[in-house]
Amino acid sequence: MSSSGLTARAAGAGGPASIALATPSLVEQVGAIARRSVIRTFRQRALLVFPLVFPLILFAINGSSLTAARKIPGFPDVSYRDFALAVPFIQGALFVAITAGTDLARDIESGFFDRLALTPLRGSALLAGQLGGAVVVACVQSLVYLGVGIASGVGIASGFGGALVLLALSILIAFGFAGLGALLALRFGTGEAVQGFFPLLFVTVFLSSSSLPRNLIKADWFREVATYNPVSYLIEGIRSLIITGWDGQALALGFGFALALSAITLSLAGTAMKNRLVRT
């Protein structure tokens, strides 16, 4: 039972009637679930490769397809590849959301969640643990995207320190999106519904300043949408470290929205978890 964090101990030598179960601490509970989440995530290697590679493929495609955008007056004096490198970090975070949500939904559909609900496990521990695998994936993804970007000739204007901040910001963003994935899983309870949201999440990237700087977007309504779309600020926070250097405003907005995303999605996921546990 130790693997589940539960320990049985004999109270004296009184026999079976005196056996009591000790409730594991919150840290033990989170650790047990997180360990399972990480192992499960990395056991599905074939399914991990595509979410890792896909944003890089789109980076390569859009970095070339939209080279013509540099001919637009006012476009930053950098290659389109430099401009576009911020996008894979956000796309990778979306995949983290879907992976985390699908895993949780599968637990719900398979009945594993119901069985967990019968244990002394706290809902918050279950949620935090489930996101453990997602955070590990986010770390690996961010390192790969940064490495590939640098290897393909992209320079980080803010230097080594900026690269570290970039990694921290991208992992925080992925954590926030993982919370969103968990929320969708808890709300709808099916992996199909969670995966069906992927295109919608993906579109939030397209409805942002991912392809062009906001001031160069021609359609007024689109510029407005991009301005109100928080994803624009997540992208611009990362992008500023790559093409501008240290831009306090862009970083403050980037970290601010990432923190807000994490806080909101985790709090809503926590409420959805409580509701689901009550239903269970």
Add this chain to the structure above:
Amino acid sequence: MRRFYFVARGVAWRSVHNTIANPAILLPSLIFPLFFLAAFAGGLSRIADVPNFHYAPGYTAFQFAFVFLQSAAFGGVFTGFSIARDFDSGFARRLLVSAPQRSGIIAGYALGALGRWLITAVVITVAALIAGMDVLGGGIELVGLVGLGITMNLVAALWACGVAMFLRTEQAGALIQMPVFVVLFLAPVYVPLSLLTGWIHAVARYNPATVALEAARGLIAGSPVKLALAFVLLLAGAAIMSLFARRGLASAERAG
């Protein structure tokens, strides 16, 4: 043949019914292409100002052709998600046991994908027209455009069916949709092929999706190009993917 039709009809009806009855499944497949249309036609419209960009119906129609075909492909992809879910829930195994003609299952899912996409196709076409899209093609050209969409949908549905039946888990979702996504994006999505440069031009030139996309844009512009080639390539793709789906079904049968 009667048993094949019986199974196909039952599976298709269930697929379409589940889609319509479950908003969490229906809405993404409707909203996603609408957002893409808005994002590409609106956000990137400045690209049309790049020298040597010429497309008579305008940038909205230029992007509509892409979104139309993309939605067709994703109608198939979403059906693949449903198949994977049927395996995860155990329904597909019961279906395999009870179906008197199992290849009818593939046909049923493919028909379900078509029904699913037709709903989406109507919605995005109406949305594009409301947004002021110019269509210079006539009735015959538009029938050809729908035909392209149907065959694209069939190819993607058979691909998705094959992957879902080979892997039999919802985790296959990424594997189902990403190759479709990549093949579509390796076509000239934002600018015509002639304006692409470097490796992307070389890849797009030999990408079958480019032919389908150019044919669709030609139909909307009222001056069809590469239409026969597009149908030949798509039908060849459907033939290959039907073999793949059949092997996926055989794999699922062996797994029990």
